[in-house]
Amino acid sequence: MNEVVRVTQDVLDDAIGRAVEEAVAAPECGAVVTFRGVVRDDDGGRAVTSLDYEAHPDATGVLQKVCQAVAAETGLRVAATHRYGHLEVGDVALVASASAGHRKEAFEACSLLVERIKAEVPIWKKQQFTDGESEWVGL
Numbered sequence: 358m359n360e361v362v363r364v365t366q367d368v369l370d371d372a373i374g375r376a377v378e379e380a381v382a383a384p385e386c387g388a389v390v391t392f393r394g395v396v397r398d399d400d401g402g403r404a405v406t407s408l409d410y411e412a413h414p415d416a417t418g419v420l421q422k423v424c425q426a427v428a429a430e431t432g433l434r435v436a437a438t439h440r441y442g443h444l445e446v447g448d449v450a451l452v453a454s455a456s457a458g459h460r461k462e463a464f465e466a467c468s469l470l471v472e473r474i475k476a477e478v479p480i481w482k483k484q485q486f487t488d489g490e491s492e493w494v495g496l
Contacts, residue, residue: 361376361377361379361380361436361438362380362417362420362421362424362436362437362438363417363420363421363438363439364412364416364417364420364438364439364440364441364478364480365438365439365440365441366440366441366442367440368440368448368449369393369438369440369448369449369450369451369452370449373438373452374391374393374449374452376438377391377436377437377438377452377453377454378391378454380434380436380454381433381434381435381436381454381455381456382434382456383434383456385458386434386456386457386458386463387457387458387459387460388456388457388458388459388460388462388463388464389454389455389456389463390454390455390456390460390463390464390466390467391452391453391454391467392451392452392453392454392467392468392471393449393451393452394449394450394451394452394453394471395447395448395449395450396408396444396445396446396447396448396449396450397446398446400484403486403487403488404486404487404488405446405484405485405486405487406445406446406485406486406487407443407444407445407446407485408443408444408450408482408483408484408485409442409443409444409482409483409485410439410440410441410442410444410450410480410481410482410483411441411480411481411482411483412439412441412479412480413479413480415479416439416441416478416479416480419477419478419479420437420439420474420478423437423470423473423474423477423478424436424437424470426473427455427466427469427470427473430469431455431462431465431466431469433455433456433457433462433463433466434455434456435453435454435455435456435466435467435470436453436454437451437452437453437454437470437471437474438451438452439451439474439478439480441480450482451471451474453467453470453471453474454467455467455470475495480495481493481494481495481496482494482495
């Protein structure tokens with residue numbers, strides 16, 4: 358799983374999405390929930406053109422610890438990959454998956470994982486707006 362749980366500049370395409378899902382798949386799991394965080398064109402009524410993500414050098418290690426903690430807390434299999442660098446509207450910034458015997462638990466674990474990633478992994482984003490202004494988020 359650790360080769361999937363990482364922070365990378367690689368484009369998060371369908372192959373990476375499948376790899377994250379495969380990292381959590383198991384014969385006893387009837388539910389695999391995957392979240393893809395996609396760059397949107399609006400934030401609080403302001404038009405966004407792109408995002409620039411910066412990651413601390415320890416970000417992959419922190420992401421791995423977050424995944425381990427969520428897995429230990431829930432007893433479920435979880436994995437995630439987060440992208441950094443320059444992303445355009447429509448690009449995928451995060452792929453997170455959780456699996457469980459039933460869908461409710463998988464949805465809850467995936468949601469918990471995403472919230473923990475946002476709160477704990479040292480990644481910051483700079484939003485670029487159409488009016489030429491920019492704003493850092495998560496500092």
